[in-house]
Amino acid sequence: MKATLNGQTIAQSDDIVESGGYAYFPPSATHLEWLEKAAKTASDHACPHGVQFYDAVLDGHRYERAAWVYERPQPKMLAVGGRFGFWKDVKVA
Numbered sequence: 001m002k003a004t005l006n007g008q009t010i011a012q013s014d015d016i017v018e019s020g021g022y023a024y025f026p027p028s029a030t031h032l033e034w035l036e037k038a039a040k041t042a043s044d045h046a047c048p049h050g051v052q053f054y055d056a057v058l059d060g061h062r063y064e065r066a067a068w069v070y071e072r073p074q075p076k077m078l079a080v081g082g083r084f085g086f087w088k089d090v091k092v093a
Helices: 042-046 075-082
Strands: 002-005 006-010 017-019 022-025 035-039 051-058 059-068 084-086
Touching: 006 051, 006 084, 017 075, 042 051, 075 084
Parallel strands: none
Antiparallel strands: 002 006, 017 022, 022 084, 035 051, 051 059, 059 084
16 A cells, blocks of 8 residues: 655555554655654644644645654554554545
């Protein structure tokens, strides 16, 4: 499975965990050098799973909050803890 942004592959792996309609990629299969931590919002702080959003930065363009990781997942989300989910401008297929 691939996650692409503006024609570039930001993550690719066969080791995918799906949950809630999203595919979660392992960090080792993700171009971490293209991701920058986003400032946490009040909603992020309220998330029981310790969500951290990331902006994707490609070719000088910033795609805000395009990816996220659950840093402290509760039991029902343990399988996706530490993995990257993508949305908005990122196409996953």
